[in-house]
Amino acid sequence: MNYQDREFFKKLPLISEYSTDIRTALSLPGGRDYKSTIIAGPCAIESFDMLYSIASFLSKLGIKILRGGSFKHRTLPYSFSGLGQEGLLIHQTVAQEFGMLSVSEILHSEDIELFKKYIDIIQVGARNMRNYPLLHEIAGIGKPIILKRDMSATLFEWLASAEHLLKFGSEKVILCERGVRWCDNQFRNLLDLSSVAWIKQYTDIPILVDPSHALGRSDLISSLSKAAVACGSDGLMIEVHLDPPSALCDSQQALCFSAFQDITVQCQRVFEGIN
Numbered sequence: 001m002n003y004q005d006r007e008f009f010k011k012l013p014l015i016s017e018y019s020t021d022i023r024t025a026l027s028l029p030g031g032r033d034y035k036s037t038i039i040a041g042p043c044a045i046e047s048f049d050m051l052y053s054i055a056s057f058l059s060k061l062g063i064k065i066l067r068g069g070s071f072k073h074r075t076l077p078y079s080f081s082g083l084g085q086e087g088l089l090i091h092q093t094v095a096q097e098f099g100m101l102s103v104s105e106i107l108h109s110e111d112i113e114l115f116k117k118y119i120d121i122i123q124v125g126a127r128n129m130r131n132y133p134l135l136h137e138i139a140g141i142g143k144p145i146i147l148k149r150d151m152s153a154t155l156f157e158w159l160a161s162a163e164h165l166l167k168f169g170s171e172k173v174i175l176c177e178r179g180v181r182w183c184d185n186q187f188r189n190l191l192d193l194s195s196v197a198w199i200k201q202y203t204d205i206p207i208l209v210d211p212s213h214a215l216g217r218s219d220l221i222s223s224l225s226k227a228a229v230a231c232g233s234d235g236l237m238i239e240v241h242l243d244p245p246s247a248l249c250d251s252q253q254a255l256c257f258s259a260f261q262d263i264t265v266q267c268q269r270v271f272e273g274i275n
């Protein structure tokens, strides 16, 4: 650790002391099965039947955590913005049917009661990473929180947001690197694996990598997933759809079932190779 790193931690006393592993934070059984820390599912929940088909496939593969947005933060006001409360109910029903945990993004603090009732793991999206009042309000509800990195946040700003969660009572904070803005418009974002390496080396906070939002395209997710596992990522978050071209949200980055299945097999091999 260099001088700059030491100064970094002086400002973040709770992060410096925080120590947990992803399985404890997410109440998953122990083991060396990498699949159980891969979170997968659609960008947005579109209907009961759609989520049911996806969850049925994922649970057969051994995936334990089902993602799906019901409140979507969309750039354009004309885009599909989720099913709202109906989506949360679908999410809970389907996740329980397959014995999976649910993860969904909260946008507004007025929805906290709904999330407490329907959702197991709360996601704070990139666009809300700096919404400190929201962080303070969700920190005390006792559920694990996945804190995604704002696309323009420095490593310090991201961890400072995690410090807010710890300060306001959260005991289960998990980071998620999802890519940062860069000058190249070939990709949606640049996946910052340097941050993952640094976080693994100098902290004891669990971290996930989301290669779907990092790239914005499905064809390179396999390579980046393997790189993330090799870098020490505790898990992945990947968007999967029954029929990617028809997805109502983020269709270009959604993986079809067979491509996703291949990735789980390859990531398990990388994981075993380095551990």
Ligand code: PEP
Pocket: 043, 069, 073, 105, 124, 125, 126, 127, 148, 178, 213
């Ligand atoms: C998402 O996970 O669906 C999402 C919107 O991600 P991010 O907040 O990283 O853009």
Ligand code: MN
Pocket: 043, 044, 213, 239, 249, 250
């Ligand atoms: Mn998405």
